[in-house]
Amino acid sequence: MGKEKNNFNLKTPKGTKDWSGSDALLRDRIFTTIADVFKRHGGTALDTPVFELREILAGKYGEDSKLIYDLQDQGGEICSLRYDLTVPFARWLAMNPDVRSMKRYHIAKVYRRDQPAVSKGRMREFYQCDFDVAGTFDPMVPDAEVLKIVTEVFEELGWQGRYSIKINHRKILDGVFEVCGVPAEKIRPISSAVDKLDKMPWADVRKEMVEEKGLDGAVADKIETYVVKKGTRDLLETLLKDESLLANASAKAGLEDMGLLMDYLEAFGVLDRISFDMSLARGLDYYTGVIYEVVTEGSAPAVSSSAPEAEKLQKSAKKSKSKGGNADDDRSDDPTLGVGSVAAGGRYDNLVGMFLPKAQIPCVGVSFGVDRIFSITKARLERENNAEALRSSEVDAFVMAFGGKGFNGMLTERMSVCQALWNAGVKAEFSYKVKPKLPQQFKAAEQGGVPFAVILGEDELANGKVRIKEMGLEEGHPEKEGVLVDLANLPAEVKTRVARKQDQASAVTQQLEGLNVNAPTN
Amino acid sequence: MGKEKNNFNLKTPKGTKDWSGSDALLRDRIFTTIADVFKRHGGTALDTPVFELREILAGKYGEDSKLIYDLQDQGGEICSLRYDLTVPFARWLAMNPDVRSMKRYHIAKVYRRDQPAVSKGRMREFYQCDFDVAGTFDPMVPDAEVLKIVTEVFEELGWQGRYSIKINHRKILDGVFEVCGVPAEKIRPISSAVDKLDKMPWADVRKEMVEEKGLDGAVADKIETYVVKKGTRDLLETLLKDESLLANASAKAGLEDMGLLMDYLEAFGVLDRISFDMSLARGLDYYTGVIYEVVTEGSAPAVSSSAPEAEKLQKSAKKSKSKGGNADDDRSDDPTLGVGSVAAGGRYDNLVGMFLPKAQIPCVGVSFGVDRIFSITKARLERENNAEALRSSEVDAFVMAFGGKGFNGMLTERMSVCQALWNAGVKAEFSYKVKPKLPQQFKAAEQGGVPFAVILGEDELANGKVRIKEMGLEEGHPEKEGVLVDLANLPAEVKTRVARKQDQASAVTQQLEGLNVNAPTN
Secondary structure, three states, X not given: OOOOOOOOOOOOOOOOOXXXXXXXXXXXHHHHXXXXXXXXXXXXXXXXXXXXEHHHHOOOOHHHHHHOOEEOOOOOOOEEEOOOOHHHHHHHHHHOOOOOEEEEEEEEEEEOOOOOEHHHOXXXXXXXXXXXXXXXXXXXXXXXXXXXXXXXXHHHOOOOOOEEEEEEEHHHHXXXXXXXXXXXXXXXXXXXXXXXXXXXXXXXXXXXXXXXXXXXXXXXXXXXXXXXXXXXXHHHHHHHOXXXXXXXXXXXXXXXHHHHHHHHHHHOOOHHHEEEEOOOOOOOOOOOOEEEEEEEOOOOOOOOOOOHHHHHHHHHHHHHHHHHOOHHHHOOOXXXXXXXXXXXXXXXOXXXXXXXXXXXXXXXEEEEOHHHHXXXXXXXHHHOOOOHHHXXXXXXXXXXXXXXXXXXXXXXXXXXXXXXXXXXXOOEEEOOOOOOOHHHHHHHHHHOOOOEEEEEEHHHHHOOEEEEEEOOOOOOOOOOOOEEEEHXXXXXXXXXXXXXXXXXXXXXXXXXXXXXXXXXXX | OOOOOOOOOOOOOOOOOOEOHHHHHHHHHHHHHHHHHHHHOOOEEOEOOOEEEHHXXXXXXXXXXXXXXXXXXXXXXXXXXXXXXXXXXXXXHHHOOOOOEEEEEEEEEEEOOOOOEHHHOEOOEEEEEEEEEEEOOOOOHHHHHHHHHHHHHHHHOOOOOOEEEEEEEHHHHHHHHHHHOOOHHHHHHHHHHHHHHHOOOHHHHHHHHHHHOOOOHHHHHHHHHHHOOEEOHHHHHHHHOOHHHHOOHHHHHHHHHHHHHHHHHHHOOOHHHEEEEOOOOOOOOOOOOEEEEEEEOOOOOOOOOOOHHHHHHHHHHHHHHHHHOOHHHHOOOOHHHOOOOOEEXXXXXXXXXXXXXXXXXXXXXXXXXXXXXXXXHHHHHXXXXXXXXXXXXXXXXXXXXXXXXXXXXXXXXXXXXXXHHHHOOOOEEEOOOOOOOHHHHHHHXXXXXXXXXXXXXXXXXXXXXXXXXXXXXXXXXXXXXXXXXXXXXXXXXHHHHHHHHHHHHHHHHHHHOOOOOOOOOO
């Protein structure tokens, strides 16, 4: 280390940011909530390198390949930063062909050299949280569990009644296009046009189909009669009466899958969270079966949806849209998620085979857009003034001391008390000054949002006693001046009070449907 | 996604690896153990981007700068992958000069384009776990807390009595060199030579000093009388009687610090874990005060150490060394850690000022070498046949069904029972087959190391009953065939049994001093 120039450009690279304080803590809690759900369903962690050989990523992302970050050729292998977590998972499965079934989760950063829009949350470095099931099983069973996982994640985040899961099936869509008379080579482009129904009205989508993509107007009109349909079992029953659809092998297979899926979602107790939405098409080409997307207040699409719940979401989205301007503002931070969604996924049975045909293994999975989930969660906690959930540290107790003239600061006594608390698992801090003033110590505890002060006084300590004082009690509260306890019992006394306070906070949080910090674990 | 060539080079880039199965889970538990200790001491998370502007990293790593991974110039800013977590922390502090005190932790990957030695755990992508305290405080108080944190981490990992913390002080060392007559410009090179005493005998170090670095032989001999000294308070008392040392301002300041540090470590109850080792010099130039390094069985240095505990470590290290060959084999996976250590750190008061002099803030911290900690922990768990700690999933219960002729597989019933377990926070799985055979289901549970089977039988279920069977009970055990419980009570019954089994496992683990999976949390 020599002497350095001091004219550094002190910033993070474009489209990246530091996470610190209460934001970092809240995001960590969201990760923990999501990972706990994944583990509850038998998910095991897979961690892959942040960069891959460039040839592994080549040809996987179509036009978006230009957004891949490349490492410089410094001699040796040519590498690029990962663009998503799905291709590395497929690469791993191809490298491990003896693994014939796996539930894997992966929470990690991905990289896209996109034009960043930091104010809208579109970053060049951002997190994805993925859960995928690989293996050959009976139809729709893992697919249903993945959707059950989606409901658990959002409900443990406190989003009950505030999100909606749209599902559809690629085989139904393809069958519909065939039945309506879309030529085979136009099925993917027409599917892409349908996918835009969540951000533009049918008239515009029809125009794109007919004028840009050269589809016969009558065929487009026939498509309309299908893709505007939404519902649950009622819609499925309607479609099962459509003889032209049933005569199409693809549509018939898709409808059978959808029937099974609904039975299984009912057994999982979550059928009411799902909306069968014929306009959902999903942008990525590699889906081969069921597809889904989760929308919520503030992220919902502006057009579409007829279920009562979805209608509420639609209104809220319209409001946010009228502020936003053009449709591109609704673009997700994560292009693979789709417009305005907070989670998305589906079945992709052919991706692993692209790496190694003999390692082919069917997969179904979901990706949570955690940056968007973070923003929405934080905004709600702020509206609710949920100070506990917005703290920047988790410290339970601040150990302080006071004394009269000639007071020595009791530093080693404070250290010794902290030691007892730490060894009992209590999160504790103390002032790093030899002789701190009492108001300074209280101020430090307040600034950290620490709920309890442990106060050492010379006379009390000589009698083996120490004071626990709950911070922020109002004047006149019987424990305003704290409670004297035996020093030997201090860790247990603090733990009891911390647990009691957390139970209260948790009750309030649940009432507010805020972030459920104390999600069930084993 | 078009059609792709299938002749991929199916591998991860050189010096990187995938983490999966029981390795990923064990490493995650180590991360959680370490992060819990950090949070218990008021640590808050800081997450920085994986790449920085290249100029931020420039000039920070001396010769090792050639090991920095650069991103390709694709237009826009010139960036490089981070080399450690300390420089990004210093960059953050310089960008946030209003933050005048902070305890931050960061667990993340760093990148070094070094010659990898995968079999020895030296990787190009590896994790660091850092805890640092920034701020101007009274001397040695945060320094002592950082060392207390080191003891808590290793003790919660189950390493009681198996690790040793060597400490020294840059000011004492510099004072010694001055007193011995080392010319000012040779102090850093001579310090580097001293740092090699843990991998070569004094005679070789002396040779380097005299022949390579041109030091007077008499000066080297005088240095020897100091750097072979080890101890605790006894050594400090010896040095405090050395009048030539006390006459040196640097040495005197360092000895005063060391006295305070020992008082504080005693108040924290961890003085007995520390060895004051005058030969510890640490490679990095930026340290300005106390420095430390943690060694353990299998990672200990081959030469030096006189405390009884350290002597044991020394023997174990010598054994591993005789197999290893040349000294370079002992090189850590992480060059900043130093040879053979599992954690290291110290005080660096001038680093932040390199970015922005007016943001200058003193810091002290520690970095844990988690890849090495992982390898040592895993080897011990394997020796101890600790199946619980080496499982690849955390699933508590496998829900299965059986029936006679015409049995329909009870798929939706199994789903419904899983739903009840998941909603109660129990980690549960079931077969994705419509009609799985009972032995297949037991085999799946066994392979996953799942401790409990929940068995649905048609007749029992009709009576509202379900069977819980603990896996792996020996023949003749009274509960070998399982216990019938009310379906309505199933989640509570499973949770009780899981908790009981974990308590037993935890007791065994503690007895074995294995990984303490159930570390204290709030």
